[in-house]
Amino acid sequence: MGIEAQVGATFAVPLADGQFAAVRIVGVDPKKDGGGAWFAATEYVGAVPPNLDEPALSRIQILDTSGFSTAPRPCVWWQRAAEPPPADFPFVGVMKSAKVENTSAVEQGLEWHNTWEKWAEIILHQWRWDHDRKGMIWGKYDADMKSKSAKRQRWEKTLAELRQSRFFEGWDEFVPARVTRAARKIAREAVDGLIELGARPTKKKATPILRKFIESFNDMCTDIDTISREEILELFDQMVDAAKLKGCDELAEQWRDF
Numbered sequence: 340m341g342i343e344a345q346v347g348a349t350f351a352v353p354l355a356d357g358q359f360a361a362v363r364i365v366g367v368d369p370k371k372d373g374g375g376a377w378f379a380a381t382e383y384v385g386a387v388p389p390n391l392d393e394p395a396l397s398r399i400q401i402l403d404t405s406g407f408s409t410a411p412r413p414c415v416w417w418q419r420a421a422e423p424p425p426a427d428f429p430f431v432g433v434m435k436s437a438k439v440e441n442t443s444a445v446e447q448g449l450e451w452h453n454t455w456e457k458w459a460e461i462i463l464h465q466w467r468w469d470h471d472r473k474g475m476i477w478g479k480y481d482a483d484m485k486s487k488s489a490k491r492q493r494w495e496k497t498l499a500e501l502r503q504s505r506f507f508e509g510w511d512e513f514v515p516a517r518v519t520r521a522a523r524k525i526a527r528e529a530v531d532g533l534i535e536l537g538a539r540p541t542k543k544k545a546t547p548i549l550r551k552f553i554e555s556f557n558d559m560c561t562d563i564d565t566i567s568r569e570e571i572l573e574l575f576d577q578m579v580d581a582a583k584l585k586g587c588d589e590l591a592e593q594w595r596d597f
Contacts, residue, residue, distance in 0.1 A: 359401035416453030
């Protein structure tokens with residue numbers, strides 16, 4: 340990596356909203372994976388790349404949203420030397436930092452690997468959680484702002500078939516285990532409740548079950564990030580389709596607080 344392989348080497352990171360973040364090297368190992376370094380995301384986010392005297396560069400961003408497993412933890416990741424920084428990641432310079440702090444950061448990032456293209460998404464996700472949590476929970480920053488009806492795909496299977504699926508399968512890697520377990524329990528109870536209504540459940544009888552499903556997730560709203568929210572709403576749609584319920588498509592939007 341040349342000069343950028345030094346501890347303290349700092350790079351600006353362009354974010355999707357036009358701002359810049361910054362990462363700096365907190366440890367170097369020429370033998371691990373053929374050589375590389377541990378990078379830490381700093382607390383800096385601003386309109387322009389930072390100067391080295393920016394105080395926020397000395398502080399490491401803490402990951403504490405439900406989108407990251409084992410959160411909270413310092414935002415520290417290992418990268419191989421074979422992955423040089425992209426051209427749009429300006430080199431800011433080499434800043435001085437405490438050896439004890441760097442050693443602690445490396446110890447907490449030993450098992451975490453990253454690539455340059457992921458930094459912007461990780462940092463911005465956490466920054467929005469810290470500075471506009473309500474907007475993030477309500478989908479203010481969703482990548483595609485298509486209407487729910489436009490992106491909805493209908494579930495063509497039965498409730499029994501839906502019950503056999505593994506709910507929220509994609510959560511295992513990123514969502515804390517306690518949240519995933521609670522979410523799957525909520526889903527199982529809702530589908531089981533609809534199955535107990537028989538082959539032709541009515542909207543009147545199904546509504547309390549569907550409402551409990553959504554309100555149970557309302558109680559967990561601080562643990563629900565953008566991706567999780569979309570999967571919860573997708574499962575709601577699948578239950579409505581599998582039960583062949585009419586007039587229930589928009590109920591989740593009326594009830595949800597996440």
